[in-house]
Amino acid sequence: MRAHLLWPDRPDQPDRPDQPDRPTDAPERATAALDEQRCTDLGLTDVVAAMARGDRLVAEVSTRLLLDGVTDLEVIAHRQAAMREAIAHPQMVRTLSDLAEQGIVLEREVYSGLVGRPSSLLQRSVHVIERSLGVLRHLHRVADRHAGTLHSAALGGLLDLLRRELADDHLDVLAGHLERLRLPAGVPVGVQVGPGGRLTGHTLREPPLRAPALRRLLPGTRSSAAVELADYDDAGARALAELREQALTPITEIVAQASTDIVALLGHLRRELALYLGGINLHERLTELGLPVCFPTPTPRHEGALHASDLVDVGLALRTGGAVVGNDLDAGTAAMVLVTGANQGGKSTFLRSVGLAQSMMQAGLFVAARSWRSAVATHTFVHAQRDEDPTLRHGRLDAELAELSRIVDHLRPGDLLLCNESFGATNEREGSLLAHEVLTAIVDAGVRVVFVTHLSDVANTLHREPGGRVHTLIAERTADGARTFRIRPGAPEPTAYGSDLYVEVFGDPGR
Amino acid sequence: MSPSPVHERAAAALSLLFPDPAAAPPPRDQLDEDALHDLALDGLLTDLAARRREHDLTGLLAARLTDPAAVVHRQAVFQDLEADPHLLAAGERLLEALQRVRRLLAGAAGRTTVHQQRLWHLQAARAWIAAVGRLHEDLAHAELSSPGLLALRAHLAALVASPEHQALVEQATATREQLGAVRARLHLEVNRIEVTHDDDPSDYADEVAAAFARFRSGPPTDPDLPPRRRSDALEHLDAAVLDHIAHLHPTPFAALARFVTRHAVFTDETVEHAGRELVFFLGVLDVVGPLRRAGLPFCYPDVSGDDADVEVVDTFDLVLADALLTRGQPVVTNDLRLTAEERVLVVTGANQGGKTTFARTVGQVHHLAGLGAPVPGRRARLRLPDRILTAVARGERLEDRRGRLLDDLVRIRAVLDAAGPRSLVIANELFRSTTSQDAAVLGRRVLDRLVAIGASAVVVTFLDELAAPAPSVVSLVATLDADEPSRRTFRVERRAADGRADARAIARRHRLTAAELATRIPR
Numbered sequence A: 001m002r003a004h005l006l007w008p009d010r011p012d013q014p015d016r017p018d019q020p021d022r023p024t025d026a027p028e029r030a031t032a033a034l035d036e037q038r039c040t041d042l043g044l045t046d047v048v049a050a051m052a053r054g055d056r057l058v059a060e061v062s063t064r065l066l067l068d069g070v071t072d073l074e075v076i077a078h079r080q081a082a083m084r085e086a087i088a089h090p091q092m093v094r095t096l097s098d099l100a101e102q103g104i105v106l107e108r109e110v111y112s113g114l115v116g117r118p119s120s121l122l123q124r125s126v127h128v129i130e131r132s133l134g135v136l137r138h139l140h141r142v143a144d145r146h147a148g149t150l151h152s153a154a155l156g157g158l159l160d161l162l163r164r165e166l167a168d169d170h171l172d173v174l175a176g177h178l179e180r181l182r183l184p185a186g187v188p189v190g191v192q193v194g195p196g197g198r199l200t201g202h203t204l205r206e207p208p209l210r211a212p213a214l215r216r217l218l219p220g221t222r223s224s225a226a227v228e229l230a231d232y233d234d235a236g237a238r239a240l241a242e243l244r245e246q247a248l249t250p251i252t253e254i255v256a257q258a259s260t261d262i263v264a265l266l267g268h269l270r271r272e273l274a275l276y277l278g279g280i281n282l283h284e285r286l287t288e289l290g291l292p293v294c295f296p297t298p299t300p301r302h303e304g305a306l307h308a309s310d311l312v313d314v315g316l317a318l319r320t321g322g323a324v325v326g327n328d329l330d331a332g333t334a335a336m337v338l339v340t341g342a343n344q345g346g347k348s349t350f351l352r353s354v355g356l357a358q359s360m361m362q363a364g365l366f367v368a369a370r371s372w373r374s375a376v377a378t379h380t381f382v383h384a385q386r387d388e389d390p391t392l393r394h395g396r397l398d399a400e401l402a403e404l405s406r407i408v409d410h411l412r413p414g415d416l417l418l419c420n421e422s423f424g425a426t427n428e429r430e431g432s433l434l435a436h437e438v439l440t441a442i443v444d445a446g447v448r449v450v451f452v453t454h455l456s457d458v459a460n461t462l463h464r465e466p467g468g469r470v471h472t473l474i475a476e477r478t479a480d481g482a483r484t485f486r487i488r489p490g491a492p493e494p495t496a497y498g499s500d501l502y503v504e505v506f507g508d509p510g511r
Numbered sequence B: 001m002s003p004s005p006v007h008e009r010a011a012a013a014l015s016l017l018f019p020d021p022a023a024a025p026p027p028r029d030q031l032d033e034d035a036l037h038d039l040a041l042d043g044l045l046t047d048l049a050a051r052r053r054e055h056d057l058t059g060l061l062a063a064r065l066t067d068p069a070a071v072v073h074r075q076a077v078f079q080d081l082e083a084d085p086h087l088l089a090a091g092e093r094l095l096e097a098l099q100r101v102r103r104l105l106a107g108a109a110g111r112t113t114v115h116q117q118r119l120w121h122l123q124a125a126r127a128w129i130a131a132v133g134r135l136h137e138d139l140a141h142a143e144l145s146s147p148g149l150l151a152l153r154a155h156l157a158a159l160v161a162s163p164e165h166q167a168l169v170e171q172a173t174a175t176r177e178q179l180g181a182v183r184a185r186l187h188l189e190v191n192r193i194e195v196t197h198d199d200d201p202s203d204y205a206d207e208v209a210a211a212f213a214r215f216r217s218g219p220p221t222d223p224d225l226p227p228r229r230r231s232d233a234l235e236h237l238d239a240a241v242l243d244h245i246a247h248l249h250p251t252p253f254a255a256l257a258r259f260v261t262r263h264a265v266f267t268d269e270t271v272e273h274a275g276r277e278l279v280f281f282l283g284v285l286d287v288v289g290p291l292r293r294a295g296l297p298f299c300y301p302d303v304s305g306d307d308a309d310v311e312v313v314d315t316f317d318l319v320l321a322d323a324l325l326t327r328g329q330p331v332v333t334n335d336l337r338l339t340a341e342e343r344v345l346v347v348t349g350a351n352q353g354g355k356t357t358f359a360r361t362v363g364q365v366h367h368l369a370g371l372g373a374p375v376p377g378r379r380a381r382l383r384l385p386d387r388i389l390t391a392v393a394r395g396e397r398l399e400d401r402r403g404r405l406l407d408d409l410v411r412i413r414a415v416l417d418a419a420g421p422r423s424l425v426i427a428n429e430l431f432r433s434t435t436s437q438d439a440a441v442l443g444r445r446v447l448d449r450l451v452a453i454g455a456s457a458v459v460v461t462f463l464d465e466l467a468a469p470a471p472s473v474v475s476l477v478a479t480l481d482a483d484e485p486s487r488r489t490f491r492v493e494r495r496a497a498d499g500r501a502d503a504r505a506i507a508r509r510h511r512l513t514a515a516e517l518a519t520r521i522p523r
Helices: A032-042 A044-052 A056-067 A073-088 A090-110 A118-145 A155-165 A168-181 A213-217 A234-288 A314-320 A347-363 A393-410 A428-444 A456-463 A498-506 B033-038 B042-051 B058-062 B068-083 B085-110 B114-141 B147-161 B163-180 B204-215 B232-248 B250-262 B269-293 B318-326 B355-371 B401-418 B436-453 B501-509 B514-520
Strands: A187-193 A199-204 A224-228 A297-299 A306-311 A327-332 A336-341 A371-375 A380-384 A416-420 A448-452 A470-477 A483-489 B028-030 B063-065 B183-189 B192-197 B310-315 B334-338 B344-349 B379-381 B388-392 B424-428 B456-460 B473-479 B491-494
Touching: A032 A044, A032 A056, A032 A347, A032 A380, A032 A393, A032 A416, A044 A056, A044 A234, A044 A314, A044 A347, A056 A234, A056 A347, A073 A090, A073 A155, A073 A234, A073 A297, A073 A347, A090 A118, A090 A234, A118 A155, A118 A168, A118 A234, A155 A234, A168 B204, A187 A234, A187 B163, A187 B232, A199 A234, A199 B204, A199 B232, A224 B232, A234 A314, A234 B183, A234 B204, A234 B232, A306 A347, A314 A347, A327 A347, A327 A470, A327 A483, A336 A347, A336 A456, A347 A371, A347 A380, A347 A416, A347 A448, A347 A470, A347 A483, A380 A393, A428 A448, A428 A456, A456 A470, B033 B042, B033 B388, B042 B058, B042 B269, B042 B318, B058 B063, B058 B269, B063 B068, B063 B355, B068 B085, B068 B147, B068 B269, B068 B355, B085 B114, B085 B269, B114 B147, B114 B163, B114 B232, B114 B250, B147 B163, B147 B269, B163 B250, B183 B232, B192 B232, B232 B250, B269 B318, B310 B355, B318 B355, B334 B355, B344 B355, B344 B436, B355 B388, B355 B424, B355 B456, B355 B473, B388 B401, B401 B424, B401 B436, B436 B456
Parallel strands: A297 A371, A336 A448, A336 A470, A380 A416, A416 A448, B344 B456, B344 B473, B388 B424, B424 B456
Antiparallel strands: A187 A199, A187 B183, A224 B192, A306 A327, A306 A371, A470 A483, B028 B063, B183 B192, B310 B334, B310 B379, B473 B491
16 A cells, blocks of 8 residues: 655656665766755755755655656656646645654654563554554545546545555454454464474464353363463463463554554655655745746756746845746757856856756756746755855865766766856856866756856857857846845856946956 | 483494404503693693583593504594585584484473473474484495595494384384374463363464555565574473463373373484594594694595604694684795604704794694594604603793703603603703703713613704714704794704704894805995
């Protein structure tokens, strides 16, 4: 009994129960360090925070899914369909998730302290299951109430599953077993005579609900005899207890396993719902902020498309809590998107918005744009300058290239590489030469690159590349030098307007 | 009604240890504790005794045969065992099985109720049947050439074919089958167990498992239940319940009673005896096997010629090799060669160069050869000495010098008194406690007496002058690796004692050779 909210129920691609949230085609190559860097560089953490609203499980699952983007268009479609319905029925999703959570908490309440004798573990497990049956019945009622209203394979399928598997007659049978397992009238056990006179093959028979008093009053129908222990026979009583434990060990393992299973099932349900719970939360927040929201159109990897209208940096919007500038982009099938222009002109923001939209699309989420169409990337990497200490020039370039090299260790064709001011740690000339050589080689290898740079030499060289290989954008500025934070198509300009910034900061042009 | 494992039956019809099971054991030379210690064999024996706890091997391992025919008898058994790993495993299995039979028979005697006693007895008989059957099959398929194991094979074939044994097998099987079909149902209540017939084959646990199967996903988790221990009280309770079950099922328990009466005694003294003897062989191979597998050579020495040349190629100290292998260090081997006239080896040379090891090795090789065991070395031809005598300086003790010298003299005197022309003497660093002049004089005299007796001897000494050549005296020198003196080579070479082996190596270590001094001192 498994929910299939994140992965379509396909016989050829069975879920991996050990890692239910990891995609089967996930690129396992990215290291944890690179992942963490990507969260910070793109502002994924802000998106995750808005999704989670303090729920650690939602944060954990969402982070994982945003980082391990899916490339299978069918999986993305599966999640998008469920996400649409989740957004339409937020209360139902939250109720299901809350119920699952209840079951997990309940287990934690009961399971405290060490595991002792089988019989006490048995009673404890029976107790846990009895209480979880209540949760299961409740889940069944919720599913029943919404029957026929949801049609996605994911959520509609979940409701069907809950209605089918948690039907009352099923649960009644389980309740009946639990009642017998309380062992109100002794333990019947079949035995054989083992080699060496030990009793072996202890097999539990169905425990009666009432003591077999009648049989004792009417002797003679079957031969029977009894070993009676004297009241003071402590050793005998201990032995009898031992025999009882021995007889109950297999059933205890089964019932303990069943209670673990039920809790695991609820845990799994809650994990599977986490993305949708997060989606509901995020959607509410974006709507509040008046940001555009759309379900993106992923295209196959080889198509290389990249198109956006009114694309917003969600992270920035969530951080500032206000309206932010949206950008349009139509890079066609260009292998590289080059963004040049004024410092502080919105280049980094634009780069982040592209990275966020790509990640959200490949997690199955909506994106903050009026439209977004992009080819799926096997993996997305971000290379950004971090160390702002200008005194350690050589060390900085060394560190920067070391990091790029670590990324290159993992790069494969079909990946997306977002470069924010890469090669900026050295002078313009060196940086340009390096950038051209390295990035051209990376693009030639089949990696899509979005390159944000103030290095005008390399920008001009790349811009002149033939055949629409490079799509060039510039950070817009008005005639008086003011920045609009808009990015628009255009040829790179020879200067980076550093003097403008200087004026802004110091109030006079200086000399 | 408690049959003892010791039976009054015919004595063993064969022996793996001695050529003639009927005759008195052949002449042996028993090493005493000091000698075992001097040859570093005491630790090995303690180890083996611990590993084969059920049997006392010390006596057998300390007693060396001096008759070539007796040695050859054992070598053949060792060779059969070493040639076939299956046979070796079969031997181990037999020992385990016999031990189990003994345990069960002893256990039967300790049961409190007659039904349990009988069930244990039946169990012992079935273990015995299995042991005999398995051994018979194992030996039938083995390629054997030793008279000892061939006799054992013949004995087992006859035993297994005997009508008595076949009746035992049939009746044990039938009785166990009847008992195995017995079913009973216990109803456990407080202070009461009701015992009834049981014809319900269903397992309620299965039913519950099936009911909850819908929630199953992924592999099962470990419920972490504490391991089950059976208390004696439970044995008693089982016994009480068993009496009721026997009452409900009289037929199979009557069959059991008949079986026990008919087969009160079922073991065979010859097989049991062979099992006890086998422990010796397996014990020795416990030591040899790992070293062989690590690539060290072992061989079966030719012990036939009493006055022939002695030759052992690539031999080594068994105990040291084991320790070196454990530490992952290489084992250095040495050769031992003596012509018929050569009797006394005087070993001098570098400290830590392996003098003591070499002397010990010679003693070990001779002792092992006398056990009939494989000896360290690629090939070997040895005389079988009538005695192996050791005189080794004891560790420093808080005594006056005179006392220690007296000790040494007393010890060597005893050795010289006991030694004859066919004896092997191992003398190590005697007279270390006295002045070198004293030591030289005393050492010379001892050496002269050894030569006069005509005994074979290995004499380890720091005194080069003792190595002065005489027709029956051979000088050996322990060397250090000239390039890397810190690495101990333990190589012992046949050459005149020059007294410089140590000095040169030390000079090189301190870069004080002529060539180095020439470049180190600027012009």
